[in-house]
Amino acid sequence: MSADSKQPMRFTGALDADWDMIRQSLDGISDVIYRELTIGGVRRAVLVFISTNVNTDLIAKHIIEPLQKLDRKLAEQQQSYGVFTGIPIIDPATELRPAIIAILSGKTLMLTEGLAEASILNTKGGKQRSVQEPTSETVVRGPREGFTESLNVNVSLVRNKMKTTAFKTTSFSVGSLTKTNVVVGYLEHLAEPEMIKEIKRRVASIDMDGVLETGYIEELIEDNPLSPFPQFQYTERPDTAAAQLLEGRFVIFVDGTPFVLMGPVSAWQMIQSSEDYYERASIGTFLRWLRYGFLMIALFLPAIYIATITFHHDMLPTNLILSIAASREAIPFPALVEALIMELSFEALREAGVRLPKAVGSAVSILGALVIGQSAVQAGIVSAPMVIVVSLTGIASFCLPRFNFAITIRLLRFPLMFLAGIMGLYGIIVGAVLIAGHMCKLRSVGVPYLSGVAPYRKSDEDDIFVRLPWWKQEKRPTSLTSRNRKRMGSTTQIDKLRKRVPGW
């Protein structure tokens, strides 16, 4: 493209020359429309837009019609005609390159005879998905709206919840071909300025041909790209994004995906669900403990099972080890191999279930339950206790509300199983120490992954192992915000009210 040359190509004001310039750039694109019109019957102008990307009704009624009907005298005097259209967002353009990008992203370029400054009118149209219930994070109690593929809608959903000037957004265009709009949002008085500066620097430095999903950005800007642990959280829920903003985190919107990146994260956050905060505190705490328990099961149970039945037979109650021995009597494989067969087939089943069309899904579950669950046991290839262990592990991993964290846990289970098969409980401990060490070292945008516990912060305990009632969580977590930590006016006020008003 000629626009790539050193000298930026500028519009001259000679309509035919400028039009030629545009036509050269957009050569070979069949859905480009050039619409000529005469403003007020005196001035020639041309509208350039891509018919599939724009709202043609808008162009007809709010650009062409008012301009053609413009008073002749007025039209002669004017140097700019944007104000006479019904389009709220109008940018000037003097150079070719930004004008081309604008056309490609669904805007309309207006070239006017005698004016070196063209206008870019925002006439974005095309099909958009409406706001729907998020499918990847469902809640029983809580808002039902979810992000869509449109960046503008997504930002607006969050802004609707955050009616403050402190909610700042910075826009980036990422990807040399896709020119994807990326917006970094944060609450100015809460988020650490250093962190915001750093994240903006990281996003701005991305140099890639195309960005189609938040995952691209996540991988390109995370602190430790080799770590199995996710260092950002993503969500489909505007309320989750708003909650993270309120704790001093940033959000990254990416055009074209309903997922929004949030950071910095801690491991604790990965087993919290937005519903923890909507239901009563006691329920939130119970669910949290349940998830901690099942997190441990998902990570360690197969390994512990392998270790006990190949090394530590004395650790189980006599009757239990005898019935395990009874069911393993005809099994041809060592426990480790048996466990690997089952775990891998479970992962395959899960993967097949996710990817397959819904209509075929039931076939998978029948095959899985019958062939693997029952027939394998009856044929004496795997033992019944192993099937129980694997199913329990599977259920446990589904208990974790964050999919990216759950999949990490599922992955880490395999090295632990190998260690258990080779070295028994000692191996599990070695593996656990390595994982814990890695998590202690890991940082998400500079914030320790286990912050609150390592380094220990007493005030952050409110929201890690328990979920204290809101009136007890007066302050925001220290690991994220050092300033403006007060979340609540005064809880003593509530206490006073409770004492005074009978029935409270």
Add this chain to the structure above:
Amino acid sequence: MRNNFIGAVMISLVVILTTGCWDRREVNDVAFVMGTALDKEGDKYRASIQVALPSQLGGSSSGGSGGGGGGSGKAWALFSKSGETIRIANNMEQAGIPRQLYFAHRRTFLVGEDMAKEGIAPLMDILGRLPQNRLSVFMVITEGPALPYMKVTSEIERFPSEIVRELAAAYMKSPAMAKTVIHRLLSEGMDLAIPAVRIVSQETGPGASDKTTIKMDGMAVFKDDKLVKQIFGQEAEALLLAMGEAQMVEVPIKPPRGKGTIVLRVQRPNVKLNPKVKSPDDIKFTLTLEGNVSVVENASAFDTASDSHLNELEEVLNTELEGRLKDLIKQLQTEYRSDPIGFAQTLYFHKPQLWRHIKNKWEMIYPTIKVEVISAMHMENTGTVLKPLGIQEEEMVE
């Protein structure tokens, strides 16, 4: 950087793979020993071990090959060899068993009568030395040789050892495990008394099958580490009461008036020992027995509804228990010369100075000490009915 990483992975792989797995032992390469029976055969020990057979246990369909054929045969195999020590006997057994003997799940340790009479101290060593041998194993003395106990035919539990384990666990307040036995053997002023069992027919009477089972209703009384006497039935019950080890005792008594029998249950009885020493020649003990009593069966016409009647019953029970305990203590003092109730230990704890003085003469003093037994049982409830059911008001004994 990259080379370092690959190097580290290689080294750790080599370290893990070459050092791991050495003690790997699948659960099916292990023979779980459920119980041991120990007898003396001349100079040698006969150690009989009961090994669980998982393939016979059935459980969840244990594979197509077995056809779910669990429960058809015995779930255990018995191996018996005699050797100079227990370990040697065990090793001889191991030579004939393709799976490795595994002792960590053994909870039953039966010692034959003859073996116990020669002393049990030598066999405590192996129980304490090998970590696989758990000190929580229940020790029980059998009437006669121990081996037949491993072969009783009762089908109530899967292994005969299991019968003994379940019985022993419920028999005493602090069941006689190897660790309590060792503790008793080593503690001063207290002799050992542990449960004794005998083989009985599972059912009696005409047409009864020949199934046998193990009955735990006795106590083996030791002097030092040697068995003195096995007592069974009421006598053993009295000993348990006096030791404060009885869980729950049911005592049948005759009502003060009228015919029939009333069964009273003593719940969680407690014992207090109080020494009164005037001089080394004049030592007196008061043994107080306390507990709550309830009426569990009234097979008489005696009215249990009134307070005064219940007090009368209390009195009858107290006299009965006092009599039993007095007889028992007399026998312990004069016949068995054993002190499982711990008179000497109480003296040691209360009057250590005096104890040091008379320690060496205790053998002589013990038969002469006077023991006063006070039974202070408290009638607590009469069950869900007050008066005997099924008897007319007029027929009741006032």
